[in-house]
Amino acid sequence: MPDLVLGISAFYHDSAAALVRDGVPVAAAQEERFSRMRHDSSFPAQAVRYCLEELGVSLSDVTAVAYYEDPRLKFRRVLATLIGAAPTGVTSFRETLPSWLRDGGKLRAVEVVRRELEALARGAVPEIAVRRHHESHAASAFFPSPYPSAAVLCVDGVGEWATTTLWHGRGTALTPLSEIRFPHSLGLLYSAFTYFCGFKVDSGEYKLMGLAPYGKPRYADLIRERLIDVMPDGSFHMNMRYFEYLRGQVMTGRAFERLFDGPRRPPEGLLTEREFDLAASVQEVTEEVMLRLARTAQERTGESKLCLAGGVALNCVANGKIVDSGIFDEVWIQPAAGDAGGALGAALAVAMERGATRDHVGSGRDAMSGALLGPAFDDTQIAAFLRSNEIPHRRLEPGRMVDDVAAALADGKIVGWFQDRMEFGPRALGARSILGDARDPVMQSAMNLKIKFRESFRPFAPAVLAADAKDYFDLRQESPYMLVVAQVAAARRIPVIETEETGIDLLRLQRSTIPAVTHVDGSARVQTVTAESNPAYHELLTAFKARTGCPVLVNTSFNVRGEPIVNSLRDAYTCFMRTNIDMLAMGSFLLDKSEQPAWSEESDWRAEIPLD
Amino acid sequence: MTDVLLFITYFLVATPIGLARRLINDPLSRRRNRRATTYWTVSDRRG
Numbered sequence: 211m212p213d214l215v216l217g218i219s220a221f222y223h224d225s226a227a228a229l230v231r232d233g234v235p236v237a238a239a240q241e242e243r244f245s246r247m248r249h250d251s252s253f254p255a256q257a258v259r260y261c262l263e264e265l266g267v268s269l270s271d272v273t274a275v276a277y278y279e280d281p282r283l284k285f286r287r288v289l290a291t292l293i294g295a296a297p298t299g300v301t302s303f304r305e306t307l308p309s310w311l312r313d314g315g316k317l318r319a320v321e322v323v324r325r326e327l328e329a330l331a332r333g334a335v336p337e338i339a340v341r342r343h344h345e346s347h348a349a350s351a352f353f354p355s356p357y358p359s360a361a362v363l364c365v366d367g368v369g370e371w372a373t374t375t376l377w378h379g380r381g382t383a384l385t386p387l388s389e390i391r392f393p394h395s396l397g398l399l400y401s402a403f404t405y406f407c408g409f410k411v412d413s414g415e416y417k418l419m420g421l422a423p424y425g426k427p428r429y430a431d432l433i434r435e436r437l438i439d440v441m442p443d444g445s446f447h448m449n450m451r452y453f454e455y456l457r458g459q460v461m462t463g464r465a466f467e468r469l470f471d472g473p474r475r476p477p478e479g480l481l482t483e484r485e486f487d488l489a490a491s492v493q494e495v496t497e498e499v500m501l502r503l504a505r506t507a508q509e510r511t512g513e514s515k516l517c518l519a520g521g522v523a524l525n526c527v528a529n530g531k532i533v534d535s536g537i538f539d540e541v542w543i544q545p546a547a548g549d550a551g552g553a554l555g556a557a558l559a560v561a562m563e564r565g566a567t568r569d570h571v572g573s574g575r576d577a578m579s580g581a582l583l584g585p586a587f588d589d590t591q592i593a594a595f596l597r598s599n600e601i602p603h604r605r606l607e608p609g610r611m612v613d614d615v616a617a618a619l620a621d622g623k624i625v626g627w628f629q630d631r632m633e634f635g636p637r638a639l640g641a642r643s644i645l646g647d648a649r650d651p652v653m654q655s656a657m658n659l660k661i662k663f664r665e666s667f668r669p670f671a672p673a674v675l676a677a678d679a680k681d682y683f684d685l686r687q688e689s690p691y692m693l694v695v696a697q698v699a700a701a702r703r704i705p706v707i708e709t710e711e712t713g714i715d716l717l718r719l720q721r722s723t724i725p726a727v728t729h730v731d732g733s734a735r736v737q738t739v740t741a742e743s744n745p746a747y748h749e750l751l752t753a754f755k756a757r758t759g760c761p762v763l764v765n766t767s768f769n770v771r772g773e774p775i776v777n778s779l780r781d782a783y784t785c786f787m788r789t790n791i792d793m794l795a796m797g798s799f800l801l802d803k804s805e806q807p808a809w810s811e812e813s814d815w816r817a818e819i820p821l822d
Numbered sequence: 823m824t825d826v827l828l829f830i831t832y833f834l835v836a837t838p839i840g841l842a843r844r845l846i847n848d849p850l851s852r853r854r855n856r857r858a859t860t861y862w863t864v865s866d867r868r869g
Contacts, residue, residue, distance in 0.1 A: 293842045294850050375865065386865035393850055394861065439854065445861035450852050506862075 217557025233566025343369020350555030425486030584632025
């Protein structure tokens with residue numbers, strides 16, 4: 211009898227459900243993909259239903275449900291914060307407390323989970339176990355990793371109290387070693403700068419990271435002197451006088467403005483050199499802390515492998531620095547490093563306690579199935595969808611389809627690629643991706659403006675055949691989940707004579723033979739693709755290489771700016787028709803934009819999707 | 823009258839704050855310990 215554990219994260223950001231069978235993740239998805247609301251925090255009813263359907267089981271077959279954090283412990287921290295801020299925090303007090311204490315409020319999260327699961331009417335609801343936030347992160351980082359033992363580091367905004375935790379993973383056990391507690395938090399530091407630079411907290415951090423290479427870290431010393439005191443062992447203490455998040459609903463206040471030359475940038479306001487430099491500065495400090503934390507992790511555990519999770523593990527530039535440093539032989543990062551992964555981690559933690567074994571260890575593979583843990587659609591379903599909506603298409607043999615797509619890509623076309631099971635985690639990894647030729651000098655701005663309708667400073671990311679990765683990137687190890695940044699290899703770089711270009715204009719200068727994926731500092735966020743992790747994608751890259759000699763493609767997520775990555779066939783076709791994607795490959799079917807009927811919508815979808 | 827008001831205010835405002843101060847004992851570690859060599863704390867339990 212297989213032992214099934216259902217993990218759930220909900221009510222803060224990125225609600226998700228994950229199903230683990232005998233300690234192996236077999237289904238996982240974020241609710242936002244079904245509800246079409248970015249970072250949906252409501253109870254993941256649709257994700258739960260999907261997980262059960264994927265395995266053909268009901269809740270009666272599930273032995274335990276695991277919730278990813280402890281609401282009572284979290285509430286004690288919230289209360290301590292509110293009282294500690296008295297009397298200035300009275301507005302926050304008035305706004306926050308009811309959301310916790312009311313019937314069905316955050317304090318009663320476990321009851322709500324039970325109620326919602328019962329409402330699904332999919333069988334008897336098993337016992338609901340609670341695992342702490344950072345334990346859930348640590349479990350998601352270590353248990354699916356390929357390592358028999360490892361140092362485990364989890365860094366995020368905050369869970370209940372812990373913001374930074376260090377663990378020793380051995381076999382099926384995780385031993386907590388030390389932690390840093392709220393309000394001292396690297397994640398919240400980064401979020402404060404995200405907010406100050408006019409981006410949205412919790413979704414805009416990676417934009418700040420993308421901005422950093424444009425600036426100079428001239429504020430880094432100020433940050434180290436006034437905002438955060440960092441010890442040689444990486445532990446840190448923040449000067450709360452500069453931050454507002456203890457008192458109010460915003461991150462920074464007037465003290466921060468005085469320190470950093472003026473008021474915060476308003477959302478969608480003009481980006482100036484100050485924002486580039488602030489981004490570069492906080493990024494430098496973050497990298498420094500992460501490196502010191504990594505070194506401490508190595509010294510405290512004696513391990514040669516590191517596992518990472520928590521929101522700050524999505525800072526792939528910092529991850530790249532850790533990999534490059536050689537402190538560890540190898541680093542494995544949970545693809546769903548944020549709170550969605552907590553659902554998976556909580557389930558894994560419970561599964562291990564119930565006696566599951568990590569059978570994949572020793573094979574060199576991880577247990578994430580290439581992060582392809584979401585819904586798939588077979589050719590029968592796709593055919594039915596295309597026919598019932600009278601969508602012009604061609605059905606091709608698998609080999610032929612890959613060839614046609616490779617030819618189109620080589621011809622400068624932009625292709626929507628919808629294959630296999632949907633990815634779990636924020637990155638598209640060749641299952642729900644938009645692809646383009648990385649060698650094309652206009653591809654970056656074309657994709658930015660015509661597909662994503664977004665600001666043009668943000669670079670795209672490459673996918674490369676794993677076997678050829680070292681020819682194109684200075685990468686010391688694999689990067690299957692696009693969470694490590696590396697320099698484009700010297701052999702591919704083109705020397706650039708910078709004259710007066712500053713800021714965003716720097717992006718237009720061609721710095722390598724794969725300009726679409728090369729950032730202004732010569733770096734790229736790489737995805738290494740193996741035949742094992744994603745066969746169709748690997749075949750496509752191979753066909754493209756056969757045709758062009760280049761094993762690299764631009765891989766961006768299949769969505770317009772502000773919406774979640776596409777999930778259903780309808781989501782995919784809608785995105786295809788709303789943008790300037792030339793071709794859509796779904797299963798064995800190829801759709802040509804020029805053959806499609808005119809697209810019209812009743813309302814202005816661009817006004818409806820909130821900006822991210 | 824004013825005396826009574828002051829008394830009540832003192833009782834109703836100062837006491838809770840005093841109580842709160844006793845409850846808190848700087849659990850948010852806002853004050854930096856200048857003699858500390860590390861800001862790590864030992865994990866009491868699992869995370």
